[in-house]
Amino acid sequence: MSQVAEVIVDVPTMQTNTPYSYLIPAALTTPLLPGMRVIVPFGNGSRKVQGFVWQVHEQVPTTHELKTIDSVMDLSPVLNKELLAMADWLAKTTFAFTITVLLTMLPNALKAAYERWATPNSDLDPASKKRLFGEQEKIELTDKLPAAQLNELMGLYRKHEISVTYEVKSKGHVKQVTMVKPAMSVAELQEAKQQLRITAVKQADLLDYLVTQTDLISQPALEKTLGITSTVIKNAAEKGWLTRFQAEVYRDPLSRAVDKTRPLHLNEAQQKAVSAICAATDDHEDTTFLLEGVTGSGKTEVYLQAIANALEKGQNALMLVPEISLTPQIVGRVRGRFGKQVAVLHSGLSAGERFDEWRRIDRGEARVVVGARSAVFAPLTNIGIIIMDEEHEASYKQDDNPRYHARDVALWRSRYHHCPVVLGSATPSLESRARAQKNRYQRLLLPTRVNQQALPEATIVDMTQELQKHAESTFSSPLMAAVNDRLAKGEQTLLMLNRRGYSSFVMCRDCGFVLKCPNCDISLTLHMDSHSMKCHYCGHEEPIPQICPNCHSHHIRYYGTGTQKVETELKQLLPTARILRMDVDTTRRKGAHERLLRQFGNHEADILLGTQMIAKGLDFPDVTLVGVLNADTALSLPDFRSSERTFQLLTQVSGRAGRAQKPGQVFIQTYNPEHYAIQLAKSQDYERFFLTEMKLRHQGNYPPYYFAVKVTASDVEERVAAAAIHQIAAQLQAGMSQSAIVLGPTPSAIARVNKRYYYQLVIKYKQEPQLSALLFNLLNQAQKNRKGLQIAIDNNPMSFM
DNA sequence: AGCACGCCGACT
DNA sequence: GTCGGCGTGCTC
Numbered sequence: 001m002s003q004v005a006e007v008i009v010d011v012p013t014m015q016t017n018t019p020y021s022y023l024i025p026a027a028l029t030t031p032l033l034p035g036m037r038v039i040v041p042f043g044n045g046s047r048k049v050q051g052f053v054w055q056v057h058e059q060v061p062t063t064h065e066l067k068t069i070d071s072v073m074d075l076s077p078v079l080n081k082e083l084l085a086m087a088d089w090l091a092k093t094t095f096a097f098t099i100t101v102l103l104t105m106l107p108n109a110l111k112a113a114y115e116r117w118a119t120p121n122s123d124l125d126p127a128s129k130k131r132l133f134g135e136q137e138k139i140e141l142t143d144k145l146p147a148a149q150l151n152e153l154m155g156l157y158r159k160h161e162i163s164v165t166y167e168v169k170s171k172g173h174v175k176q177v178t179m180v181k182p183a184m185s186v187a188e189l190q191e192a193k194q195q196l197r198i199t200a201v202k203q204a205d206l207l208d209y210l211v212t213q214t215d216l217i218s219q220p221a222l223e224k225t226l227g228i229t230s231t232v233i234k235n236a237a238e239k240g241w242l243t244r245f246q247a248e249v250y251r252d253p254l255s256r257a258v259d260k261t262r263p264l265h266l267n268e269a270q271q272k273a274v275s276a277i278c279a280a281t282d283d284h285e286d287t288t289f290l291l292e293g294v295t296g297s298g299k300t301e302v303y304l305q306a307i308a309n310a311l312e313k314g315q316n317a318l319m320l321v322p323e324i325s326l327t328p329q330i331v332g333r334v335r336g337r338f339g340k341q342v343a344v345l346h347s348g349l350s351a352g353e354r355f356d357e358w359r360r361i362d363r364g365e366a367r368v369v370v371g372a373r374s375a376v377f378a379p380l381t382n383i384g385i386i387i388m389d390e391e392h393e394a395s396y397k398q399d400d401n402p403r404y405h406a407r408d409v410a411l412w413r414s415r416y417h418h419c420p421v422v423l424g425s426a427t428p429s430l431e432s433r434a435r436a437q438k439n440r441y442q443r444l445l446l447p448t449r450v451n452q453q454a455l456p457e458a459t460i461v462d463m464t465q466e467l468q469k470h471a472e473s474t475f476s477s478p479l480m481a482a483v484n485d486r487l488a489k490g491e492q493t494l495l496m497l498n499r500r501g502y503s504s505f506v507m508c509r510d511c512g513f514v515l516k517c518p519n520c521d522i523s524l525t526l527h528m529d530s531h532s533m534k535c536h537y538c539g540h541e542e543p544i545p546q547i548c549p550n551c552h553s554h555h556i557r558y559y560g561t562g563t564q565k566v567e568t569e570l571k572q573l574l575p576t577a578r579i580l581r582m583d584v585d586t587t588r589r590k591g592a593h594e595r596l597l598r599q600f601g602n603h604e605a606d607i608l609l610g611t612q613m614i615a616k617g618l619d620f621p622d623v624t625l626v627g628v629l630n631a632d633t634a635l636s637l638p639d640f641r642s643s644e645r646t647f648q649l650l651t652q653v654s655g656r657a658g659r660a661q662k663p664g665q666v667f668i669q670t671y672n673p674e675h676y677a678i679q680l681a682k683s684q685d686y687e688r689f690f691l692t693e694m695k696l697r698h699q700g701n702y703p704p705y706y707f708a709v710k711v712t713a714s715d716v717e718e719r720v721a722a723a724a725i726h727q728i729a730a731q732l733q734a735g736m737s738q739s740a741i742v743l744g745p746t747p748s749a750i751a752r753v754n755k756r757y758y759y760q761l762v763i764k765y766k767q768e769p770q771l772s773a774l775l776f777n778l779l780n781q782a783q784k785n786r787k788g789l790q791i792a793i794d795n796n797p798m799s800f801m
Numbered sequence: 802a803g804c805a806c807g808c809c810g811a812c813t
Numbered sequence: 814g815t816c817g818g819c820g821t822g823c824t825c
Contacts, residue, residue, distance in 0.1 A: 004825095011802055011824080020825040043824045044804055066825055154818090158805095784821090805823090812816075 004059045005032055006070060007051035009042050011114055012097045014783035019054045023068040025552040032056055032069075033076025037110070039070040039168045048166040050112035052079065052102050073170060078110055078146040078362075080379060082416055089412060095775055095793040096402030104402055105377040109172020109355035117165050118153050124161040132156075138165075170537075172355045176246045180220040180233065182210040183243040192241060202228045202722045206236055219244065250356040261336035263308065264301050266759040269293075273302050273444040278309040280420035281384045288411060290391075290436040291424040293446030294455065295655020295683065300330070301389045301422045302446070304337050306422065307368060311338070315384025315419070316367045320406055322393040322616065323347060323372035328594050329619060331370060338368050338677055345371030345378065348591075373398060376406040376413070383417040386410045390616065391423035391432060392648055397798045405796065407432075426655060426686070427648040430697065431704045433690050456626070456657040456664030458682040462673040474566050475573065479627045479667045487577055487606055491662065493625040495570075495609045496653050498633035506533065508548035509555040510742050515545060519755045526558055527585070566629065567609055574607075582610035615653040623666050628659040631678055639799045642704045647689050650681035701741060703796070706764040709775065710797040712748060715789045718757040724789055726757040728778060732763060734776045740765040749801040756790075762800050 006019035023038055024032050028192045032038075034053050042049045046069060079087070080489045083105055091098040102112055119138040132153065133139060141153065141164065157161045182189065193207040205226050217225075219233055236242050266274060273291060280287040293299045298759035307317040321330055323346060335342050343357045343366035360366040362379045369378040373396055388396070388410055396406040407423070413422040423432055423441070436443040449455070461476045469477070486493050506515045515524050515536035524533035524542070532541050548556045558565070563583045570579055578598055587593040593613075600622055608614060608623075634646045650668060658664020670678050681690040698705050711728060715721040725745040733742060744761035751758055765771065775793050782791040 007825080009824085013802065015822090016802085018825095022825060040825085043802090047803065047824090049802090062825080064825070109824070787820095803819105803824095807821085808815105808816080808819100812822100 002059050003027075003032075003056055004066065005038070005053050006055040006057070007038060007040055007069070008054050008098050008102060009051040010041065010099055010103070011042065012099050014097070016782050017091075017097045017099070020051075021062065021066050023059075023066045024056070025068055028542045030072075030075060032072060033077050034081070035079035037073040037078060037112075037170075039073060039401050041067050042071060044785065046164065046166055048168050049114075050168050052099070053077075055083070065286050070569060078106060080381070082381075082413070083377065083379065085416075086377075086409070086412060090402060090404055090409065092772070093408070094402040094404050094795055095779060095792045096404075101402050101404075104374065104398075104404075107172065107355045107358045108351050109170070109358075111171055113169045113171045115167040115169065116418040117158070117167065119165065120162050121160065124156065128156070128161075149437055157669045172351060175249050175251055175352060175356070177249045178244050179242055179247045180219050180222055180242050181216050181217050182213075182241065184210075184241055186211050190239060192239070202226075202232050203236070204448070205561075206232055207241065210242060216247075218247075218249075250360060251350070251353045258332050258335040260339075261333060263305055264298075266301065266305070266450070267298070267450060269446045269448070270298050270302050270450075273446065274309075276442065276444060277302070277306040277385065277420055277422055279317065281306070281310050282313060284418040285420060286414045286418050287418060287420045288414065288435075288441040289422045289444050290428055290432055290441045291422050291444045291446065292433075292686070293424065293426060293429055294449060295426045295652065296449040296451065296453065297426075297446035298450040299389065299446060300333060301450075303389065303422065303424065304334065306335075306385050306387070308337070310384030310419075311367060312343070313384060315382050317369070317385045317390070318376070318378060318380055318383055318410075318413075319368065319370045319387040320396070320410065321372060321389045322377055322395050328597070334368065334370050339565065341365075341367045343369050343371075343378075345369065347372065347373040350595075359388060373406045376409045383413060383419050385419055385422065386414055386421045388421065389424045392427055392644075393616075394645070396799045397796075399798075401792075403794050403797075426653050427689075428518050428686075430644060430687040430690065430693060434704045436692065438537070444557050451661070453661070454663065455656055455684050456654055456666045458654055458666040458668060458684070460470060460678060460682055461667055461669045463669050463671050466669075474569055474629055476667070476669055479669065480573065482667060483574070483577075483607070483627070487574065490622075491624045492600070492603070492605075492622045493607045493627065494614055494622060494623055494653070494656050495566070495607060495627045495629060496614055497566055497609070497611055498628045498631070498649075506545065506556060506558055508550060508553055509557055510553035511548060511551040513550035513556075514546050515549070519752070525562070527564075563609060563611060570607070577607055579607045579609055580605040582608060582614055584611070587613070590596045612649065615656070620656070621661075623656055624658055624662045626653055626664065626666045628653060628666070628668045628670075631668045631681075635672060635675060635677065639801050640697070640700065641799055643675075643693060643696075645676075647677040647693075649683050650678065651684060654681065654684065700765055706741070706766060708765075708797060708800070709763045709771070710794040710800065711763070711778070712758055712760040712792040712794070713777075713789065714756045714758045714792070715787075716756055720787070720789055721757045721759045724782075724791070725761055728791070729761050731778070732761075732771075732774060734767065735770055736763070736768050740768055740771075743800065762797070 003024050005022050005024055007014060007022050008019055032053060034055055036053045038051050038053055039048050040051050061276045087098060087101045089106060091101045117138045118141055120133055139151065153162060157164050189211050193204060196203055206228060209226055223230060237244055277289055277603050289297055291302065303319060310317045331344055343361050345354060345357055361369055369375055369380055388407060391407060399403055410421050432441060459478065461478055465477065466476045483493050506526055515533060517524055517540050519540055524535055526544065527534050531544060533544055534541050545556055547554055563581055565580045567579060578595055582596050599605060603622065628650060631650060634642050654666040657666055668678060668682060672678060676692050713721045713724040713728065729742055729745050741764040742761055745759055748758035748760045779791060782789060
């Protein structure tokens with residue numbers, strides 16, 4: 001009896017979201033295993049797609065003929081058993097297609113690149129052939145081809161006058177380098193040297209080198225060390241002195257040497273935490289620890305020692321860090337401790353570098369993985385510990401399909417590997433803290449800073465008062481006095497602004513007209529660096545208006561506050577201060593982030609002005625002052641998590657002050673000085689915040705008391721989106737129990753993005769066994785509607801907006 | 802997704 | 814009468 005492979009094909013639709021059966025080619029030399037990539041014929045004609053082998057089993061009788069796998073792309077599976085099982089689970093819980101999940105787990109380099117090529121048949125008339133193909137034998141059918149030409153070619157294809165072939169390629173390439181090794185004995189080489197003409201200096205150098213060096217060396221490296229050209233080496237190869245061959249190399253994203261670090265001495269609380277975690281690793285228990293430690297309490301050292309223990313026991317470690325704080329500082333500390341066994345995965349890597357790091361993990365050459373959200377899918381085996389730093393960070397949730405939360409995946413893997421998970425934070429998410437309360441998680445506390453330094457003293461500045469005292473300014477007088485004081489002392493200041501861009505919008509003072517994006521429901525943002533107005537959602541760009549397009553007045557002005565504007569204002573107030581600005585615009589280029597931090601660390605600037613990204617994980621000993629310019633921005637958002645976000649951000653950024661010997665000071669400028677999130681952030685009282693916020697969540701039936709699902713419908717026609725969401729609401733209401741609450745339907749907070757209208761609803765529920773099936777049913781129906789209506793389901797959304 | 806099939810309007 | 818528009822259904 002022959003075998004059949006069940007294949008998940010790379011066609012992300014609801015109808016094809018199931019394995020398809022294929023015959024296995026008889027000529028296969030290696031066994032076909034689940035997790036291998038294959039190329040299969042799919043659909044009519046000769047269309048070929050990439051697929052993943054899901055299962056292999058004995059053939060059973062079927063109603064229709066099976067096609068045969070075209071070719072196998074891998075010698076060994078790119079996805080192991082664990083990752084395949086996880087993909088199945090993740091597709092079900094996030095309402096995503098299995099293929100989408102599988103592709104998310106792999107580096108981009110392993111995704112398929114599809115090509116379609118057209119070749120003329122013999123009965124194509126010569127004139128058309130000349131016109132369409134010119135001198136070429138075949139042309140590629142891409143979207144870039146003019147539509148008319150593409151249509152004509154497809155017409156000819158239907159008439160069988162041309163053929164279309166499909167090619168499926170792997171995007172990534174294994175980097176190869178030419179290696180050189182001596183091919184003669186020392187005596188023979190010396191003999192060869194005797195034969196040289198006296199002027200052949202370079203050849204003599206090369207021979208000298210070959211005589212002494214028996215190790216392998218790459219050709220580029222050899223050329224560089226000896227100062228010779230490739231011609232010399234080529235000639236040498238022809239003369240038989242040396243042989244050249246291709247070898248695989250890794251692109252090393254961290255070529256800089258890192259200083260070795262040694263384990264630090266632990267205080268009592270740290271020691272207790274490390275012991276508890278190590279015991280769980282040693283006993284193979286899937287305990288979840290919530291490591292709650294104030295900023296500067298030495299959480300990283302706890303992580304490192306827990307990782308060291310797992311490595312000693314022959315197990316591997318996974319460490320997740322938010323993208324924003326995946327700074328050279330953190331990576332350096334891990335690399336300094338564990339050296340070359342560390343692989344790093346983050347968005348700053350090129351596709352090739354990412355692929356190489358992934359392969360090092362896959363082959364077991366890297367035993368510690370440090371990375372952002374998607375690193376949770378690293379192909380590590382035998383995991384002994386999983387760490388998730390800053391577990392409350394919203395960036396752990398992916399905001400497009402599959403809408404997974406890295407924390408959920410980490411917990412799944414911990415159950416699979418029977419290993420502990422450490423969720424670390426100074427300000428845990430309410431969900432996690434509530435689970436610790438119920439003893440589902442084990443709580444570990446680090447109550448004091450390692451340097452015995454008191455937490456910084458925080459002052460709330462009431463900006464409504466400031467506004468009355470003097471003209472509108474971003475900076476209050478107490479904050480400016482403090483900044484001046486640091487400048488005089490030669491200490492450093494962090495200033496955080498809750499936004500980006502120069503100013504949030506442009507408004508006409510005469511008629512109130514605000515310049516908006518033509519595609520989206522959002523005002524355009526002024527960017528001084530490019531002298532243009534940009535839409536942060538669709539990327540639309542247009543010139544800055546000089547006169548109001550509505551009433552033609554010249555009184556069109558900038559409103560709101562952005563980092564660029566604040567920087568200009570700050571430079572006027574403090575002409576001598578050296579200011580560094582760090583936001584999305586100044587850190588877009590690769591390595592810019594790192595460079596800015598190094599400059600600040602080297603004391604090349606007095607003030608670091610930035611957005612949220614300066615709040616996380618930075619550790620500069622000379623920073624003694626932190627100013628939050630606008631604490632409110634997030635508070636005014638109509639979302640159940642806005643207080644939590646504000647509290648977390650303020651607490652995080654306050655922790656940046658006074659990390660070393662000098663005491664720190666914090667100023668929080670706000671228009672809501674009495675708000676509990678701001679008051680409790682001032683006193684750094686996480687416990688009171690937790691209790692207060694939990695009470696409100698309880699009253700409002702919000703998570704973590706209720707589960708939530710957000711459903712969004714979008715269409716180019718507003719009516720279609722609105723009608724769809726109302727129909728969905730009715731359908732869901734009918735299928736759920738009385739206790740489920742539906743919020744909406746309403747237009748989304750940004751009701752139009754990229755010429756599409758968005759409508760949404762949120763379901764809050766305690767227990768709805770039918771809901772999952774209802775939602776899948778919804779997706780199934782939506783798929784039938786081909787006119788462009790899109791339905792998105794976000795399980796456990798990070799926000800209701 | 803991508804392709805074929807099938808049923809209706811404007812043309813050699 | 815046909816060419817080709819796109820609405821509908823299927824892909825092992």
